Amino acid sequence: MSKEKWQATAKVLVIGYKQESFFPFKLAVPFLQYVMDATIINSNHPSMIPTFLELVADSEKIVLETALNNFSDVDEEDLFDILDNYKVKRNATSDNIRAILQDAAHRTLIQGTSYISRCWHSVFVEHLKPVLHTMNIEDICQTAIPTTRRVIAALNLPQDASEEQRNTTKLLLKFIKSLSVDKLMTFMRYTTGANQMLGKKITVRYVQQSDFERRPVAHTCGCILELASSFKDYIEFRSEFSAVLENNIWVMDIV
CATH class of the missing domain: 3.30.2410.10 (Hect, E3 ligase catalytic domain)
Incomplete structure (x- = not known):
């Protein structure tokens, strides 16, 4: 979509929150945080891998979690196939698997959506940030989830x-x-x-x-x-x- 259409989408989200406290809490939190302030998000951010694992297919999540927790138990062929899908070119080992997933998560969540982030940034900062007061994006998303x-x-x-x-x-x-x-x-x-x-x-x-x-x-x-x-x-x-x-x-x- 064009910049104008993406900015119009951001304005709809802001109006929804202002009028009804409605917020798209299923969007990746690191992406939303990056929209608000690009300086606080990098590949080492603690929420990057957990958020990435929530977005991948269940079968991929099981393999990736196994690789993180006990690399010797993972099916290497399955792991390499999954990493290839996310454009990982390095050979994964027990020593670098976390760094590899951090890079893959950043590439997927932040780099892959950078155009949208740039379109939304000015709208969120100008119209949403002032009404958040002491709350942050993560707080909003968490409190929106029904329990x-x-x-x-x-x-x-x-x-x-x-x-x-x-x-x-x-x-x-x-x-x-x-x-x-x-x-x-x-x-x-x-x-x-x-x-x-x-x-x-x-x-x-x-x-x-x-x-x-x-x-x-x-x-x-x-x-x-x-x-x-x-x-x-x-x-x-x-x-x-x-x-x-x-x-x-x-x-x-x-x-």
Whole structure:
């Protein structure tokens, strides 16, 4: 894309953070830090290799981690094939494998995206940095990731609930505690419209529903989750809520 289009993309990200606390936390943190200040990121930066390993394929990650932790156990043919994919020309040994991966990570995360970094830099420094105050990019990305504790803390539960409703609340909390990070993201997207923490409360409201029409209903405009209170047990609750989250009909990619 042209410089103007990349800068327009950066402006959209800044507006999203200013208005809704929405930030693309899945982007590589070293890349985002480099956009803000190119002087603090080099190949030796402590986050470079861990971030790089999160971006490669799972099969490659296993081989590379083995090479880092116990080079003698790694399949050298697999390792050399992977390194060749990332334009590594040196022969890897137990003594230089970390330095090789640092260079590969830097080449992939920083050098390969340098044009975008240059386009975004002025926008981020002028419009985003002033509103971050004492927070940094890494803090923003970390606090945006849904965790069990954060999602439960975001729930606004009714104070005058009946016994039946309190039982359903227990089922909801148990369900949330069973979710993986990816599923927590889906839960947040269903209830708030975003797959991350926005600092908003999710109001749980109990409504009357027949057994036929019973299902969780979310209103993302007000972050409201409507639940029936007539579930027999956890298995029934989990089955119906999981069916909703796994059904992509409700997903909207334009907000």
